[in-house]
Amino acid sequence: MRSSLYFYPTLKEIPQEAQIASHRLMLRSGMLTQVTSGIYSWLPLGLQVLKKIAQIVREEQDRAGSLEVLMPTIQPAELWERSGRYHDYGKEMLRIKDRHERDMLYGPTAEEVITDIFARFIKSYRDLPKRFYNIQWKFRDEIRPRFGVMRGREFLMKDNYSFDLTLEKAKASYQAMLEAYVRTFARMDLTAIPVRASSGAIGGNLSHEFQIIAETGESEIFYDPEYENLDVNTLTLERLQTLYAASDELHDPENCPVPLEKLKTARGIEVGHVFYFGTKYSIPLGAYVMGPDGKQVPVEMGSYGIGISRLVAAIIEAHHDDRGIIWPESVAPFKVGLLNLNIKDAACTKTCDEFYQKLLQANIEVLYDDRDIRTGAKFADMDLIGLPWQIIISSRSITAGQCEVKNRRTGEKIDLSLEDALKRVC
RNA sequence: CGGGGUGUAGCGCAGCCUGGUAGCGCGUCUGGUUUGGGACCAGAAUGUCGGGGGUUCAAAUCCUCUCACCCCGACCA
Structure with a gap:
């Protein structure tokens, strides 16, 4: 591409609204421009990076035995009423009405849609396991959007949903995603720490947040240095559960198994989240299969997110200097x-x-x-x-x-x- | 949503207190000189001063309502 034909309106001066390095650099390099609070237009240079990141995520999802689908941004309230979340979700959900005054919403996530698809087509344990993912724009009406695409309202997310017959098998799906995530972030020259997490509003009891290390990270994390040498070939869920990593809210210095002189501390940016949540959605949305014993059982589910648009910013936070961005080759807009x-x-x-x-x-x-x-x-x-x-x-x-x-x-x-x-x- | 702040040229800002009809730097355009780290000289264009209402002979400036954006906090991929 010739610069004379391209479009990347660089800025010499720092835009007043940008507080953190990645936001400043994305604006200054002409990657994107704000349309309104928390909502951005991606210009050619930024879009190029976004697509590269999405492609790496896609390749690793495929490798992990997942199937790409594309679900809509606009969803009917009716589906969410069935799961009970239409009521629970609160003001973060952007609610809209169509011309027939029917309640609709701009999807903040897609558990309901995918579970409904599953329930309509998959009826036998013989068709399990299944893992579906989609890379689609989401909307969460954040109370206070900030830091550019780091916390936008509209954001591009990869979300994967696993369907298994038993808890044991669901754990295998969970592990497959852990491995996929370790590979995915390694390909972007990021050090990612899977921190055990409370599963929050989505519910469930097995959950890790992937924090990538960057000086300007939003939260402080404490972790075993072993994490920096995670080998995807020997990584298991059991091993992960023996390693210590905690965010500052959950870190307990009294009961930390890692000796103080070994324990590492760093700032982290959350770029991925994996959850197991069992039958929370399969039961209300009717995702049952016939088991080998001839009985109907609700499927065991998990969901696995990666914030793709946030990753653009996170990579810049991890890779820049006072002159500008330093792209890892794998995601650079041009080599x-x-x-x-x-x-x-x-x-x-x-x-x-x-x-x-x-x-x-x-x-x-x-x-x-x-x-x-x-x-x-x-x-x-x-x-x-x-x-x-x-x-x-x-x-x-x-x-x-x-x-x-x-x-x-x-x-x-x-x-x-x-x-x-x-x-x-x- | 609570607290704070800002809206003046494409970007960054001054002017507002003390009312007299808008300015600086960068950028843009023209001409010339320059040419390996965001040049220099000369000239030029660009503004519903966020929007509505009010006070006044006169409003960017004072009053009022309103909108947008930013920052701090609680929430989150």
Whole structure:
């Protein structure tokens, strides 16, 4: 993509409304713009990242034996009356009426919809287990939206729902999701700590929150350093339950099994939540199957969320410096930024154009800054939007047949031939 | 929802106390000089001063109602 054709309205000055690094950087890099409190438009650069994150989540959900569906944003109140949550949910639920004065709502989650689907089609234990997920916009009318997409009202969430015949089998589903989550966050260069959680309003008795470590995290967590070396291949639910991790409200220094000198403390951002909640929805919504003994049994359920739009902000919180964002390669909007420093020099521009084509042919996602602006602005913009690699070509460098390759994370700059530069970023 | 604050050019702000019809920096446009880390000079365009009502000869400024946004708290992917 050529910068001259792209759209990323960067800001030199810090927008007044942004309090935390990720919010400031998302606005300054032109990733998104606020429409109204807690609701944002995603601009091309931000959308690119959002899609990359969603794709990683999708791949790991698929790997864990889940099936993608797409459920609606607007749901009928009637379904929620059946589960009892239409009454319980409170003002966080955005309630609306259609033209027939029928009560509708903008879904904050989808247990009711998926359980209803299950109940209508699946009748036998032989069809279990089933795990369905969907990546869809949700709406929770937060009392006070803040920190950009970190706590928006509208947000993109992956939610997965598991259906099993027994508690034991439900635990296997739960474990499969734990593993999927560990893989998912590792692919985004995040350290994620599954903290045992009280299951809150959704109900149930087995629940972990995935907190990712970032200095600017909203809550303090205490954890066993073993968590930093979690190996997905040996991770089991039992092992997880022997490791200590707690949020500050639940941390009890008196009864902490980890000795004080070993215990680690950090700030965490919650990006995922896994719950087992048994038959809370299957009974009221009629999700029963015929068991092997010929009796109807309500299915055992769990649900598993990942805040995808929040992850965009969380990754920035974990990966930035005073110049801007530092994207992990797996979620970067482009892998390489190509800087033409002498746009008016025909030879330099020719070299850049040709090298740009080579990068495209090599299937490398590249943002080619071919704009007629000052070099300082090009460097500043490129550092701000945080692409992992910068390839800098100037009149000076082409006379030596070289370019400069800069690693955004380390700041390391090396002069290489164009061929070597291409290899370097492949 | 309780408490606090802010709405003035695309962005960041001054002007308000003490009323006289709007200004600064950045950005944008034009010309010139510059050209490896957000340049310089000269010129230009851009405002229902959040909205309604009121006081006054006169309102960005005073009074009043209202809307939006931000911050602190309780709530949450």
